[in-house]
Amino acid sequence: MNGWRLSRRSLLRAGTAGAAVAGAAGTLATLLSGRSGAVPLAPHSGTEGTPPQQAGHDSHGTTAMMTVGDVDTVAMGFDPSAFLTAFDYGHVSRLPDGRTLREYRIVAGDKEIEIAPGVFFPAWTYNGQVPGPTLRCTEGERVRVHFTNAGTHPHTIHFHGIHSAYMDGVAGIGRGAINPGEGFVYEFDAYPYGCHLYHCHAIPLKRHIHKGLYGAFIIDPDPERHGERARSRHPDYPESREWQEFVMVMNAFDTNFDGENEVYAVNTVAFHYMKHPVRVERDRPIRIYLINITEFDPLNSFHLHGNFFDYYDHGTMLEPTLRTVDTIVQCQGQRGILEMSFAGFEPGLYMFHAHQSEFVELGWMGVFEVVDS
Numbered sequence: 255m256n257g258w259r260l261s262r263r264s265l266l267r268a269g270t271a272g273a274a275v276a277g278a279a280g281t282l283a284t285l286l287s288g289r290s291g292a293v294p295l296a297p298h299s300g301t302e303g304t305p306p307q308q309a310g311h312d313s314h315g316t317t318a319m320m321t322v323g324d325v326d327t328v329a330m331g332f333d334p335s336a337f338l339t340a341f342d343y344g345h346v347s348r349l350p351d352g353r354t355l356r357e358y359r360i361v362a363g364d365k366e367i368e369i370a371p372g373v374f375f376p377a378w379t380y381n382g383q384v385p386g387p388t389l390r391c392t393e394g395e396r397v398r399v400h401f402t403n404a405g406t407h408p409h410t411i412h413f414h415g416i417h418s419a420y421m422d423g424v425a426g427i428g429r430g431a432i433n434p435g436e437g438f439v440y441e442f443d444a445y446p447y448g449c450h451l452y453h454c455h456a457i458p459l460k461r462h463i464h465k466g467l468y469g470a471f472i473i474d475p476d477p478e479r480h481g482e483r484a485r486s487r488h489p490d491y492p493e494s495r496e497w498q499e500f501v502m503v504m505n506a507f508d509t510n511f512d513g514e515n516e517v518y519a520v521n522t523v524a525f526h527y528m529k530h531p532v533r534v535e536r537d538r539p540i541r542i543y544l545i546n547i548t549e550f551d552p553l554n555s556f557h558l559h560g561n562f563f564d565y566y567d568h569g570t571m572l573e574p575t576l577r578t579v580d581t582i583v584q585c586q587g588q589r590g591i592l593e594m595s596f597a598g599f600e601p602g603l604y605m606f607h608a609h610q611s612e613f614v615e616l617g618w619m620g621v622f623e624v625v626d627s
């Protein structure tokens with residue numbers, strides 16, 4: 255057990271050391287080769303006699319064991335802060351029967367991404383990013399996804415939802431896996447409303463998922479069918495405007511391919527929201543679309559400091575499945591919606607993280623910066 259912990263932690267520390275030594279050239283190979291002799295530069299907690307090292311913005315006063323420095327989100331072409339609120343509503347047109355058609359273009363490809371400062375991961379991506387774009391639509395609409403595989407392995411897109419077997423995006427079923435250089439059009443009606451996901455379903459499944467082929471798929475409830483309570487969930491209705499909505503995908507990376515994760519995060523970059531707090535206005539409610547796509551660990555969790563929230567498992571109902579909780583657990587592929595309010599609270603930093611301490615120390619930790627409205 256102890257050896258397991260050491261091997262996983264030492265990699266992140268080695269990554270930090272590698273970044274300092276090798277700079278932008280710090281690749282996974284550099285980091286792995288540096289594992290045994292790496293000097294742990296990541297700050298320890300103060301309990302071991304080492305003064306805690308200030309690793310975030312000084313002004314935020316965040317003192318914790320985490321990586322030093324920052325990921326080059328510009329070079330990577332993916333900024334976890336922007337991803338929180340980036341919803342892709344697709345290209346909209348009308349079908350002959352009057353319904354809305356939403357079309358998306360998704361390209362699978364190979365790309366190296368930076369998941370912690372100096373720690374690079376050879377990912378497989380949808381549209382060049384991990385997670386892929388957050389696709390959003392309304393229940394009952396027609397969804398048409400033009401998929402191209404520009405990668406080096408067969409891939410699919412498997413959508414969680416109600417649709418035909420042929421459109422299920424599973425290797426060996428329906429159209430099956432899409433070979434490199436080929437494409438396929440997935441098409442279905444958007445049901446049921448909720449917080450769903452899409453991911454590659456080629457085999458071996460856990461490898462295809464964990465390499466980065468997944469994303470959020472949000473189907474908003476149609477207020478014309480579900481009435482008042484659905485209106486705040488739908489971006490076209492004024493009741494939704496006070497809400498601050500964020501997408502958080504809990505993911506992790508097995509950087510040395512030993513079947514265990516070395517880096518954990520929400521939205522890919524370890525400790526990103528410690529260094530770049532999620533800024534929220536105090537008096538506006540918060541809604542989080544939370545997805546667990548972590549491979550190799552059966553469970554992940556979300557814990558909020560200083561406050562409690564309501565939880566809607568799968569997001570498929572308008573009444574909470576849990577009220578007034580501060581921690582929820584999700585198995586692999588599970589997801590749900592969290593609603594919380596800091597109205598009347600003292601402004602400041604409110605932490606959120608997995609309640610598995612191991613995940614926290616390896617990157618899955620962040621803060622809301624609650625400011626006066």
Ligand SMILES: [Cu+2]
Pocket residue numbers: 407408409410454455456462463467
């Ligand atoms: Cu795949």
